[in-house]
Amino acid sequence: MNFIIEILKATIPAGTPLLLGALGEIYVERSGILNLGVEGMMIMGAISAFGITTMTSNVWLGILTSAVVGGGMALVHAFNSITLKTNQTLSGLALTMLGLGLSGLIGKKYVGVPLPNKLHNFPIYGLKNIPFIGPILFDQDPLVYVSYALTFIFWFFLFNTRFGIELRSVGESPEVADSAGIDVSKIQYLAVFIGGVMAGLGGAYLSVVYAPAWIEGMTAGMGWIVLAITIFSLWRPERAIFGSYLFGGIRVLQYKLQPFGISPNLLNMLPFIFTILVLMLAAKEISRKRISAPSSLGIPYFREKLL
């Protein structure tokens, strides 16, 4: 029993960077923009949070910086894909490459440096005593609680506010939204920016809370898993929780299974094998429930077409 609680308790922090990134990417894709730069924005978030925390000893300042850096990188993608209407796949990939390279360069002097300060677990009085789920859910660090709240907020705004209707409409049909007087570009810029902020936060969580350390290329494909979770969650924030913790759990299992003599190479493959499985499952569910990706995903919007 304690072993299970221990694994599940470790699952949540392991899944949190994915959850943060996926919530953001869900909004981005709901607005009709595809941002493949999640990996790049995450790792830039990770290094900027780590750097600023090392310099100032203030973890929260580091986390805030990662949000600004992630959002700033996303704006480059937004400018490319919304204003210039370039190919979104290429622009996103470029962002990933840029992020991986730049973070390695900036991070040279931080390799092996210990973080002066870290976020401590903050058990919530009362709730943590609930049997079984208490220690799993409510004996975590503050950023995990923030991620719970953000999941609710992202879900609530998407389905129960005017902004949510506008965001979903822009991604389904920018023509319709435009003719209803919605500023399509503004909504898309905002969504892409939010996506960047969230990816940055996800990266920060990795380097200043989860690890806490700076290792070059430490996101190790998490940005791509975020994209898979976005599809698996059928573009619904509340479902992103399951996908993220599933992959978090797999990551925890990787460590827990090592003592049993299973080849670490095999274990390292696990998340990606699961990525393929999850995408297959999602494809099945998508066809069964007749849901689809936002109809205009990845297609640039031009208002005035020639005759």
Added chain:
Amino acid sequence: MEKLLQMKGITKRFGDITANDRIDFELNKGEIHGLLGENGAGKTTLMNILYGLYTPDEGEIYINGAKVEIKSPHDAIKLGISMVHQNFKLIQSHTVIENVALGLKDTNFFYPNRQIEKEIRTFSEKYNFKIDPNVPVWQLSAGEKQRVEIIKAFCRKARIFILDEPTTMLTPNETRDLFRLLKFLREEGISVILITHKLDEVMNICDRVTVLRGGKKVGTIDIDRVDKDDLARMMFGQDIILKEREEYSISFDEDIVLEVRDLTVFSDKGLPAVKDISFDIHRGEILGIAGVSGNGQRELIEAITGLRKVARGSIKILGEDVTNVGTKEILNKGVAHIPEERMRVGVIPSMSLEENIILRSYDKSPFSNGILLDYSVISEYAKELISRYKISALDEKIPAGTLSGGNIQKLILARELSISPVLIIASHPTQGLDIRSTQQIHELLLRKKEEGCAILLVSEDLQELMDLSDRIAVMFNGTIRGIIDIDRASIEEIGSLMVGV
């Protein structure tokens, strides 16, 4: 009468084409104003300018005497202008409520749905029609979708409603309901602009009418001072004589070209869309399929052309079983296909005219030697077809997507009819085309009939079906409600079969 809106000297050019040439337009408060003209006369362009979708090159707009700048639909909506487009601006996967809520700035930020649902119910009770606010829009009929559009406009407190060809997709009953609703709106002091090319509608419901021709204004006139002939003259510039159908024979051979037996086909959603349908088409016969779109016509055609799997039943062409044998094999039996969505299915818009023309024969001599294409032969052939089918195009190298709708349709006909078909499947062949292109296409089809082709003609335009068909089959809800010989058919009877009465 109070002048609500004035548009002065509106000019809009697209490249070399002047779509609107110094047009003046006026609208009074509480009137239904027809905007009449052929396709391509510039009606929709003018209204798109009023609605802020296009920016005019010249001209000014005044509302209540004050000059306004309309740069986007957002500005138009703020000025109380709403537009119901021909292709509804609705989001298919969203509910009625969400569609109405979109763009309503004065709703609550949180839970906008609750407030909107109440407004929809009030509106539908007041004007006495039914609509379920919680269903996704893709489940609604065309008439219901249009009502959603009107509710949208109403909830935005619009004072000017622009309706673009609102009756194209409607059944006769739905049209009556729409006109009733428009009269209610007029009593509320709302002004309606009705874009149309149907003279009957103008005579029926409008107070005044403005006629456009070739991008220029012909005139504005009170309805009680004109009759249909006057309006037709204004629209076309001369009296046009439509060909009488007596010129064509309505006899056909006994030989069966297409034999469909107990055919069942499923829709994309996995539901039966065509249910146990049987019919024959003979040599030299045109069989018309009437019906409101979405009653299985598309699936039927896709099954016959091999684009959709046949679940049960059989299809024979000239006695040979072609059930589920694949599109290429079916087409090679001598089947010409003029598809419904000409831009998406009929041509490859980014490829040149000549390449589009040989799409069905690129792999055969003399266009290809098996490996390489012979572009000099292709280009000669394309030039010949372009002149024979009167396609107006700069040359055969320009992309097909740059042609107008009528010319694209002629391009498709040129390609399909040049294979000397035995069977022609034509789906909405003249939808959205101007009267001249329509006539040319009708003549082509009738000539092929005289040459002995069997033709399956699916159309929503009852007049077209009455003019061309030898027999008319009415499809409703996946079944054929009866096949009527043309000399015993009436539009009223077909109309009522179409809606399942």
